[in-house]
Amino acid sequence: MLTQLADTIQRHPKRLTALVAALLLGGGGGAFAVASFAPDPSDLPVREVLEAVQPLPLVEQAEALDTHRFNLFRSDLTRSSDTADTLLKRLGLNDAAAAAFLRNDANARIGLLGRAGRNVTVEASDMNELLKLQARWSPDDGGNFQRLVVEKTPQGFASRIETAALTASSRLAGGIIRSSLFAATDDARIPDGVAVQLAEMFAGDIDFHRALRKGDRFSVVYETLEADGEPLRTGRVLSAEFVNDGKTYQAMWFQEPGQKGAYYTLDGQSLRRAYLTSPVAFSRITSGFAMRLHPIMNKWRAHTGVDFAAPTGTPARTVGDGVVEFAGTQNGYGNIVIVKHRGADSTAYAHLSRINVRRGQQLSQGDIVGLVGSTGWATGPHLHFEFRVNGVYRDPMTIARQTEAVPVSAAARPAFDKLAASMRVQLSSAATVQQASAQ
The missing domain is CATH 3.10.450.350 (Nuclear Transport Factor 2; Chain: A,)
Structure with missing residues (x-):
């Protein structure tokens, strides 16, 4: 055994260094390491191998490219003016059969054509022909969405509408x-x-x-x-x-x-708080609670409320819980809704284009009382909003900040x-x- 070890060290002196290092690493604690006595890689013979490689002929390569097929994916948002042809063209497709199918398919009419803002994704062949189309939309504030799927099958195009979370x-x-x-x-x-x-x-x-x-x-x-x-x-x-x-x-x-x-x-x-600061979802105030030159009478007089600029049809919401005290037409107010709140508080919503509530109806904060308009004495569409306490007009913009938090x-x-x-x-x-x- 010793003779064999000595012979190995003599033929492979580099292994001696590894052996000494292993013994030193062992220390005095009884730990040890094992050194390899295999031949040193630098001592092994090296052989060069040359192999001739013949590429495929150009004709065969060209034929392989001709038979290779790849699919293209494109996405866009639908527009209300979209027809089957204009939508497919905007998505880079040239497929008369697909356009004809979309024009006549009931599911496509429900979920795609004429519907603005819906995410649509298409998968197309390298010949720009439709293979698959998906359109997604959320029909309400629930936790689901709907997906229109149009696919090309051996029998032609087929469609379905799916619901997913x-x-x-x-x-x-x-x-x-x-x-x-x-x-x-x-x-x-x-x-x-x-x-x-x-x-x-x-x-x-x-x-x-x-x-x-x-x-x-x-x-x-x-x-x-x-x-x-x-x-x-x-x-x-x-x-x-x-x-x-x-x-x-x-x-x-x-x-x-x-x-x-x-x-x-x-x-x-x-x-x-008990009251919201605005009866419309974030709009611009055009006239505050102060003296002003009346736009129709051309006289200085007190403005008893706040005017919120908003397009006709914008929802007007009650700023607090209450009961509808009046819903109808009043002189210069035009269509107006008055809501009775807690205690002696009441609010008024005037110049509405449409009234959505009736007298005696219970309302919760944020409920829609009507739509913004320009009925009565109004020079343009806006909501005239008033806050009254015991019949006395108060600045609506200060009321919400005076109520206590819970x-x-x-x-x-x-x-x-x-x-x-x-x-x-x-x-x-x-x-x-x-x-x-x-x-």
Whole structure:
């Protein structure tokens, strides 16, 4: 054995170095290592092998390319003016048979043609002929979406409409106010629905019509609802932070067991007040609660409410719970709805193009009372909104901020605090996104 070891060391001196290193690594603790006594790779013979490779003839390569087929995928949004031909042409397809099928298919008429804003994806052959078409839309605010599928089969085209579940995911975003909230959210590529929710969340603390300052900033975490991995519509704002004139406001969505969800500050105070600050979803004030030159009478007189500019047909909503006290026509008010609230409070919604409620009807905050119009003494479409206390006119823009907030219950506090801690982290991340996009 010793003779064999000595012979190995003599023929392979490099193995001696490895052996000594292994023994040294063993130390005095009884550990040991095993060194390899296989031949050193550098001592092994090297052999060069040359092999001639003949490429395929060019004719065979060209034939292989001719037989190869690949599919193309394209996506777009439908338009209300789309016909079968114009839609397929915009998607780069040239398929008369597919266009004829879409024109005559009942499912295509329901889910595709003449429907604006629907996500449509097509799979086409390399000859620009339709192989498969899918269109997706969400019919309501539920958790599902519908999918129109048109496929080419050996027997011709076939269609079906499927229902599947939307998938919710979170997105972080932020922006800086330079002129208006909508301009800032447009710059940050944030959907208008998120901007509206932001304005409504903080309406009790921030006057978005008059109190925004250049340099105000916001961060937001919101849901996006996806269909087959494609964003289909915006969901709920989960949390948000708004810095207005140097003061920070934060809010998050929380639902106590057995109750309706609501927005709370991160220390547990509800943002829901007895009255909303605006009867229309974020619009421009054209005339406030003050003396003004009447646009029709051309005389200075008190303006007893606030005018909100909005297109004809815009929904007008009650700012608080109550009962319809009057629904009809009154002199210069035109079509008007008056709602009786708690105590001596009442609100009026005038110049409506349509009235959606009747006298005696119970209403909850946010219910639609009618549609904006220009009936009565109005020079253009807008909503004239009044707030009355014991028949005395009050400035509607100050009422919402005077009502008290309600805290989260003690039973739900542990769950609330856990969620609030998570939302603080997400808002911090959203603020980082906003700062990065601003640079």
